[in-house]
Amino acid sequence: MSDKAAENYRSATGMQTPSQGVKNLLTKNQQILADNALKNKNGLTEMTSDVTGHQMTYQLKIKQPSQYRNSELYLAVDGIKTTQQSTPYRMQSFANNATLAGTPYPKGEQINNQRFINNSPTFGNYQLTVKTGRHQNSFSQLGVNNMSDYEPADHLLINLGYNPKTPSTVSLTFDTLQKLHFKNVKLIAVPFGSSFITAIKKLQNQASRSFKWPTTP
Structure with a gap:
């Protein structure tokens, strides 16, 4: 496309050259992705959010998928830690959204967003959702405001x-937090057969000592 044709296209569609603010945010987002990819180089250890505060979705490719056919699947997650969305982080996310959308962000709207954040604090609660094939299951962590149930x-x-x-893949999503950290994430397959009950009892015994069990789908 020629320069003239590109200019005509931008004029017709309303697409103009990105502002420096947009370019800076896109560069920052690319850095977030690069840093996250480096941390997850040897396995999933961190789920994070982009510059707008939206949590990313993770697609994990299963190695040797044939080993998981005709099996009951479990995702074992160990060493969970969280990074909450602080008030400055949430305020900056509002500002970043306005910049990327190319819309004004007046003082009145900033005050309204600050009021919204003050009225809807986060307490460390989140939901982790895992999906593979036609199955999906979630775990919901209660916040500290649940007192005795926390x-x-x-x-x-x-x-x-x-x-x-x-x-072929396992999909993971999360909400509310800025980041979700893991020490180790492992997909476990328990084949149906004579050893199935034994394997399940072994997992249950391990779980009774250290795991929390989300509701079975």
């Missing part, structure tokens, strides 16, 4: 159901 999860064993076909 118990932070350090380990999880998430049941992903029976998979008769060969799964």
Whole structure:
């Protein structure tokens, strides 16, 4: 496309050259992605958010997927830690959204956003959702405001159901937090057969000592 044709296209569609503020945010977002990819080079250890405060979705490719066919699948998550969205972080996310959208961000709107944040604090609660094939399961962590019901999860064993076909990926999403950290994430397959009950009892015994069990889908 020629320069003239490109200019005509931008004029017709309303697409102009990005502002320096937009360029800076895009560069920062690329840096977030690069840093996150480096941390997850040898396995998933961190889920993070972009410059607008939106949590990213993670697609994990399963190595040797044929080993997981005709099996009950579990995702074992160990060493969970969280990074909450602080008030300055949330305020900056509002500002970044306005910059990327190319819309004004007047003082009145900033005050309204500050009021919204003050009225809706975060307490460390979040939801982690895992999906593979046609199965999906979630774990919900209660916040510290739940008082006697609050118990932070350090380990999880998430049941992903029976998979008769060969799964190729595991999808993970989370909400509320800025970041979710793990020491180790492992997909476990328990094949149906004579050893199935033994394997399940072994997992349950391990879970009774350290894991929290989300509701089975």
